[in-house]
Amino acid sequence: MNWRRILAVAKKNLQSLRHDRRTVGFLVAMPLFMIAIFGYTFGGSVENIKVYVVNLDQTPQDESVAAAIIADLQTRNTLKIVRSFGPEDAATDPVELGREKVESAEIWATIFFNETFTQDAMRVVSGETGLPAFIRVIEDGTNPNIAQAIGNEMLSAVRSVLGVSSFATPIAISPELVYGEDARFIDFFAPGVMGLAAMMVTFMLAIMSFVHERSAGTLERLLSTPVTEGEIVAGSALAFGLVGLGQSIVIILTAVLLFDIQIIGSPVLVLLVIFLFGVGNQGLAFLLSSLAKTEFQAVQFLPIILFPSLLLAGVFWPLEAVPELLRPVSSVVPLTYCVDALRSVMIRGWGAGDILFDLGILLLFAAVMLGLSAYSLRKRR
Amino acid sequence: MAGANREAEERNAEAADRTSAVVLTSKLRKEFESLVAVDDVDLKIRRGLLYGMIGPNGSGKTTLIKMLVGLLRPTGGKALILGERIPIAENISRIGYMPQEMAIYTDLTVHENLELFAELYSMSKESFETREKGLLKIIDLADRRDSLVSHLSGGMRHRASLACALIHDPEVVFLDEPTVGVDPELRVGFWKYFADLRARGKTVIMTTHYMDEALRCDVVGMMRLGRLIGEGAPKDLMERTATTDLESAFMTMARKVDA
Structure with a gap:
């Protein structure tokens, strides 16, 4: 592992974004749109x-x-x-x-x-x-x-x-x-929307970018340089983790300034949870990108990933409301743990020590996804 | 005794090859399921040569190059690049590679692409800046340094891709069809640059579809159906087959192999 090369890969990903103003606009507008829709819909x-x-x-x-x-x-x-x-x-x-x-x-x-x-x-x-x-x-x-x-x-x-x-x-x-807790609905759903938005954005951006890298041959070309598989994966994780983080800051500011959401626990812990979760998602995107030949095919993965998370991870209603039959699905959807951790920190005011289980699962998710990504690259040779 | 002597001689010869040969392969082979893409190829490319590979589409040129730069694992035989077995780790930064599909980031500028590759090759900032300036002049993109690659014409992208392959001043560079879509005037410039590289002791290995380009190479390898069916200086190849152009020479070689 060479930090300089990891940073070069991360920088490359972020530079691409900088040149794509429409996507940056999407990054900012999408969570605002989501939070506004949910806020006004459920606020009436x-x-x-x-x-x-x-x-x-x-x-x-x-x-x-x-x-x-x-x-x-x-x-x-x-x-x-x-x-x-x-x-x-x-x-x-x-x-x-x-x-x-x-x-x-x-x-x-x-x-x-x-x-x-x-x-x-x-x-x-x-x-x-x-x-x-x-x-x-x-x-x-x-x-x-x-x-x-x-x-x-x-x-x-x-x-x-x-x-x-x-x-x-x-x-x-x-x-x-x-x-339920004695909370306003917006307090209840804000952590869920944050997790969901982070997931959608990191997953979408990452899978698009990786599918493009594969079809355009740039990924292969990178591998002909001294950069290692692990460094490519680490650099991308860093870049997309940061993107998720930046977006979460936008959501938190919106939530606090516009909807008066209370964050009782540490905002830094909130961001850490989002970062970990974003890294895991980009790893998942990296893996799935090897199964898609075009960006169009990549988009088709989104509903498969999105719907279980949307419906079963406790974003809009508690896990108790999920039918018994589908509970096992809830427990393997990483968003479940992200949302649980965010809710514990933001509403209950818990610290890192209180959400060790959730953090552990998210860490495991990220580590397994990154490991498999690096391995999948190696196998191509 | 005689046998032992011969063995010793072979060892010496191999040692000599190691130092003079930039690429050395023996029975190098790549199979994709039922398809034999590269069929027991023996190559010896000496340092400081312009080596041209010709052959129809699907003859195994690209697969051979991908094995030599460490992107594909051979299914048989062995290959030494700069004296090291592939897949290469130690001397990977002494090698340059420009793939056929260009493969540079269209959502980055020319400069950002060059900078990325320079970073991956751990170049110092100063040497990168000098190299970049020189290369941009050669590929005639100095005024488009900060343009997004997606805003460039096809030929310009090709040139930018070539610059990425050369940014770290490699000792040996593999170019997969470097002059496709490059206009004649600029091709002349490229060839001047290739000659310049050779004069500096660099080795250029390229595939091409243009016979006039193949004629300018020191050595031409002819690939067909995964096999190397002929190799030599263009003039020798034509003399050997009693033909006056490389195309006819290729046809004659192919017929000989079939018979």
Whole structure:
């Protein structure tokens, strides 16, 4: 291994890019486009969220605060109450039934008012106690956008019934998440989009460039010089890893400045994960490029690589939402580990020590891909 | 005793060949599945020669050259380049190679291409700059140094590719059809440069389709169906076959082999 030659190969790849302004534009615009589409699509208001309502409040209907809140909810279409339970259903344990329906993802939430709900609220109003009456919301937090909509809707119903807009309401909403973090959807999907964008760009650019090198004979010509197979592979990995990195910086800036994404953990760790993942992807592209004779054939590999990652790697929904049958596929798709690592760092604020497993898998992916790439070149001789 | 003497003589001869011969092959062979692309070729190319290889398409010229520069592994026989067995590692930077398909980066400028190859050959910055200036003048691309190769005409690309093969001032250079698509005026310039290389003790081995170019070579090798069917100075080849041009000489040789 000779650093000078590795750098020469890397520089060559980056120079090619510099002369191709359209591709550079694509590099910058593509993630912006993706993040904007997803951000605005999932950032809008949601309607008809299916919920159960369990009202065990013993206070007569016309005096019950719970009944008033439920009636208020029904005036708008944010929540769709698919089933209501009253005090007469208490024996059938409707709360437990509601929880099961949330767990099986048939409904998004079960809203529960207990037997003493109105009395509890009145005691706060009369100053008897400081402890508010609780509305328990057992909800599926998988989609933070929906979880947030439920929370907002409950709050506005409570305020409209009580006619107060201060923070010290006698009623509190107590969410219980069945799935998911307490995060906004954009926080949830930003790491996924970053991983996905890095994958698409490094893979596409690398496979195009390698197929062209093979068909134009430049790869073979390089091999007639003192540069070794390993140096060519290392130089290309460096170049495309850096491209992925540059693109991630664009995404992070967009996410933070435009969509107010929080990165709780270290941004450097985020970039390291992307770099490792980009290197692995360019190795995969290098290997597959030996199977494609033209750039056109190379493009055909994209959906094969893209769809499992897009659907099964936990970018848009959690791995728990992936059907049992396809879970093994999820666990061999490298993007799964990249997204998991990015989410842990960005949302949970974890450090390198906490994501050693993901880092190890990504390192293994990169090492195996680079090793096989160098070997495949050697075999051609 | 006689046998031992002969062996010793052979060893001496081989040692002498090693020093004077830039390319030395014995029964060099390349098979691709059922196809014999190069069929037991014995070559001896001395230092400081202009060696021309002629023969129809598919006669094995390119395969032979690719083996000699270490891009293809022979399936039989052996070959020494500058005294080292191929595939070569030690003296790879003393060899230059220009493939038929040009094979330079069309998305880089002429200068960036030259710089890449100079880096791969670990040239110093100063010697690269002097070499580049000189070569750009010879290939008449000095004013297109910073043009993208994709913006150049076919002939210009060919010239840029030639410059990449020569940037590190190799001792022996393999040129696969270096003058295809190069206009007559510039071809004259190329040949002047090849003569200049020879005068400096360099060895140029090229394939060509132009018989007038073959005539200018010191030695011509005739390839047909993977075999070397004739070799010698152009004049000798014509005398031996009692012909007045190389094309007829080739035909006569081919008939002799078939018979």
